[in-house]
Amino acid sequence: MISQIPYGSADVPDSRGYFGEFGGRFVPETLVPALDELTVAYREAMADPAFQNSLLDLQRTYTGRPTPITFAARLTEKLGGARIYLKREDLAHTGAHKINNALGQALLAQRMGKQRVVAETGAGQHGVASATASALLGLDCHVYMGSVDMARQQPNVFRMKLLGAEVIPVESGTKTLKDAINEAIRDWVTNVRETFYLLGSALGPHPYPMIVRDFQSVIGIEARQQMLDDVGRLPDVCIACVGGGSNAIGLFHAFREDEQVDLIGVEAGGHGVLSGEHAARFADPSMGRPGVLQGTRSYVLQNADGQIMNTHSVSAGLDYASVGPEHAYLRQTERAFYTLATDEEALEAFQTLCKLEGIIPALESSHAVAEVIKRAPTMPKDSIMLVNLSGRGDKDLGTVMKELKLEI
Amino acid sequence: MTDTRTTTGLDAIAAMFDRAKAEGRSAFLPYVPVGYPDYESSLDAVEALAALDVDGFEIGMPFSDPLADGPTIQEATQIALENGTTIRSCLEAVRALRSKGLQQPMLMMGYLNPMLAYGTEAFVHDVKAAGADGLIIPDLPPEEAHLFAESCAREGLALIFFLAPTSNEERIKLVAERASGFIYVVSVTGVTGARRDLPPDLVDYINRLRAHTDVPLVMGFGISTPDHARQVNKLLDGFIVASALIRASKQGIDPMRELAASIRQAIEPGG
Incomplete structure (x- = not known):
C-alpha cells in the first residue's frame, strides 16, 4: 500500500541539518567526511527505485508490513x-518499530560497501533489530549496550547473540543508552572507513535525525x-x-x-x-x-x-x-x-x-x-x-x- | 597580580612557534586536566612542566560525555568532575598560574555544552580575562564556529580547528581558510589515548596538509614517548601529549615530570 518512502518532501531539516534552531552537526572532525558521505549516499539511494523497491519488498515480505x-x-x-x-x-x-529503520540503514550500509556495522541500544530493541537486519544481509554487527540496561533487558541480550551480533557491555558513566551512544561513536571514529554506524533513534548529527525519521x-x-x-x-x-x-x-x-x-x-x-x-x-x-x-x-x-x-x-x-x-x-x-x-x-x-x-x-x-x-x-x-x-x-x-x- | 603579558593570545601562540622554530624543533604542548587528581595537584603539574621549558599548555576542562576521548582522559575527567571542577574553577586555575608568573600560552580544551551553559560571549570574555590564549573544542567543526568566531577574534584568542586522516581536500581547504593560531592535526582515526606506534604514513599525511596551508600544524592523539616526539619533531610545528602524561601522573608527579623531561630532551637538536 506504500508506493514510495518520502524523501525531500519535508521543509525540515535544512541543508545543514537544522530543524529551526535545533539539530546540526557537532562532531569531531574525523567524522565529518563520513557524515558527508552518508548524506550523499542516502540521497542517491532514495532517488534509486531499486533501493526503494528492495526496502519496500523487505517491509512487506520480512517485517510483515x-x-x-x-x-x-x-x-x-x-x-x-x-x-x-x-x-x-x-x-x-x-x-517493535525499530526494524523499520534498521532495515533501511542496513540496506544503505550494504549499498555503501560497509561490511561492519556498529549500533547502540538502550532497551535492546534497536540492538535486536540491527542484529536481525545484519543477519539478513550478511553484515558484521557490533552492539554497544550499557551494563545496567543489559541486566534489565536480558532476553534481548540473548536474542542479539543468537542473531550473531557481538554485544559489548558499556561500563562508563551511567551505563545506559547515553553511554552506549558515546562508545558506539568512539568505535565509529576509530573504524570509520569500513564501518557504518546504524543509529537507532531520531538523534545524533545530521543526517541521522532525517534518515531515521524517513525510515520510520x-x-x-x-x-x-x-x-x-x-x-x-x-x-x-x-x-x-x-x-x-x-x-x-x-x-x-x-x-x-x-x-x-x-x-x-x-x-x-x-x-x-x-x-x-x-x-x-x-x-x-x-x-x-x-x-x-x-x-x-x-x-x-x-x-x-x-x-x-x-x-x-x-x-x-x-x-x-x-x-x-x-x-x-x-x-x-x-x-x-x-x-x-x-x-x-x-x-x-x-x-x-x-x-x-x-x-x-x-x-x-x-x-x-x-x-x-x-x-x-x-x-x-x-x-x-x-x-x-x-x-x-x-x-x-x-x-x-x-x-x-x-x-x- | 594577573596576566602580565601584553600580547594577544594569537601573538603569544605565534611567538611560541617562532621560538621553537628558531631552536630547530617542534613546540611541545602538554595537556593537563584541571581537577585531576585534584585541583592543587593539577596546578602543581602545570608548574612542574613549565619549569621544564615546555612551550605551551592545553588546559583540560571536564565534561561528563567526552566522546572524542579514550579511557585515560575519560577517567581523569570523571575524577575532575567528582572533585567539583567547573569552567569557573578551570579559569580560576589559569588566573592563579598567571599570577604566579607562568608565561607559556595556555589553550582551554573542553566540549561545547558546558560553554553553552556558561554563555559563549561570557565564556570567551572570561577566558581572555583569566589569561588564556585560545580555545580547543573537539565537537565544534568549522561549520558551527560562528558561535565563537566573532568574540574570539575580538579578544585576540585562537579558535583551534581539527584536521584528521579522513579529511579530504575540501575539508582541508575549509579548515585552512578559517584557522587561527594553529590546526590541531589528529594523528589517527580514533579517540585520544597513548599508543605504541604512530601511523606509518605520517610524512605523506603532513605533506598533504602542507600543500594547502602554512598555518602551524600541531599533532595530537597517541604521542606518548620520546621516540614518538623525535618522529614528529620538525615534521610538525608542535605536538600535544595528553594520555601518556596522565597515565604517568597516576604514579605521582615525579614519573610525570620524568616522562615530560625525556620528551623535551628528545626534541632538542641532537636529542
Whole structure:
C-alpha cells in the first residue's frame, strides 16, 4: 500500500541539518567526511527505485508490513470517551518499530560497501533489530549496550547473540543508552572507513535525525491511510512515547500538515519531575534546556554547569538525557505537544492493556497508553485517538514482575 | 597580580612557534586536566612542566560525555568532575598560574555544552580575562564556529580547528581558510589515548596538509614517548601529549615530570 518512502518532501531539516534552531552537526572532525558521505549516499539511494523497491519488498515480505490498526473496544468502553485505535508496531518482526529503520540503514550500509556495522541500544530493541537486519544481509554487527540496561533487558541480550551480533557491555558513566551512544561513536571514529554506524533513534548529527525519521515515517503513512480506509476519517489525536523519539516522529510525520490532528508526545516521568529522577527533557525547566549532546542541538537534561544529568525511567528505551531535535522543533512551533507519564502510571497502563485488550505492550509504549487513559475520558465519544503501540512487552516481563513484586 | 603579558593570545601562540622554530624543533604542548587528581595537584603539574621549558599548555576542562576521548582522559575527567571542577574553577586555575608568573600560552580544551551553559560571549570574555590564549573544542567543526568566531577574534584568542586522516581536500581547504593560531592535526582515526606506534604514513599525511596551508600544524592523539616526539619533531610545528602524561601522573608527579623531561630532551637538536 506504500508506493514510495518520502524523501525531500519535508521543509525540515535544512541543508545543514537544522530543524529551526535545533539539530546540526557537532562532531569531531574525523567524522565529518563520513557524515558527508552518508548524506550523499542516502540521497542517491532514495532517488534509486531499486533501493526503494528492495526496502519496500523487505517491509512487506520480512517485517510483515503493513502492521494493522486495532480498535481497542474494551479500553474505549472502560474509559468512556474517545474511540481508541492502536497502531500495532508490536506486530512487526522483532516486536517493535525499530526494524523499520534498521532495515533501511542496513540496506544503505550494504549499498555503501560497509561490511561492519556498529549500533547502540538502550532497551535492546534497536540492538535486536540491527542484529536481525545484519543477519539478513550478511553484515558484521557490533552492539554497544550499557551494563545496567543489559541486566534489565536480558532476553534481548540473548536474542542479539543468537542473531550473531557481538554485544559489548558499556561500563562508563551511567551505563545506559547515553553511554552506549558515546562508545558506539568512539568505535565509529576509530573504524570509520569500513564501518557504518546504524543509529537507532531520531538523534545524533545530521543526517541521522532525517534518515531515521524517513525510515520510520512508514508508521504514520500506513496509519493515516488505514484510518481513512477503515474508519473514514483522520484521528483527532495521535499519541506516542518519546525517548529519542523515533516511533513518535514516524507516526507524526504523515500528519504534520493535518492541522486538525493534535500530536502528543509522552516523555518518561520516572519517579516524577519533582524527584529529579526522570527523563522528561521538556517538562523540567530546572534541568531541561537547549544544549548540545552527541552531535545535535536539542533539549538536554543538564545541571547549571552544562554537565549531563543522570536520568531514570522504568523503561530503558526512554531513559535518555536528550530528545530528537525535530521534537524540540515541533514543540517550539507548537505543532506537537509533550507531556509525561510516571513509572507508576506506565506500569498501570501496561496491566490495563494486558487485561482489557490481550496485548502486552512494551514499557515504553505503556507511557503512551498512560496518556490515553488520562485523556480519553475527557474527550467526546465520537472523537478518535490513535496511539502508537511501538513495541511488545515480552522483554519487560522481568522488570514488571520485579516492580509489581509478582511471583509466578 | 594577573596576566602580565601584553600580547594577544594569537601573538603569544605565534611567538611560541617562532621560538621553537628558531631552536630547530617542534613546540611541545602538554595537556593537563584541571581537577585531576585534584585541583592543587593539577596546578602543581602545570608548574612542574613549565619549569621544564615546555612551550605551551592545553588546559583540560571536564565534561561528563567526552566522546572524542579514550579511557585515560575519560577517567581523569570523571575524577575532575567528582572533585567539583567547573569552567569557573578551570579559569580560576589559569588566573592563579598567571599570577604566579607562568608565561607559556595556555589553550582551554573542553566540549561545547558546558560553554553553552556558561554563555559563549561570557565564556570567551572570561577566558581572555583569566589569561588564556585560545580555545580547543573537539565537537565544534568549522561549520558551527560562528558561535565563537566573532568574540574570539575580538579578544585576540585562537579558535583551534581539527584536521584528521579522513579529511579530504575540501575539508582541508575549509579548515585552512578559517584557522587561527594553529590546526590541531589528529594523528589517527580514533579517540585520544597513548599508543605504541604512530601511523606509518605520517610524512605523506603532513605533506598533504602542507600543500594547502602554512598555518602551524600541531599533532595530537597517541604521542606518548620520546621516540614518538623525535618522529614528529620538525615534521610538525608542535605536538600535544595528553594520555601518556596522565597515565604517568597516576604514579605521582615525579614519573610525570620524568616522562615530560625525556620528551623535551628528545626534541632538542641532537636529542
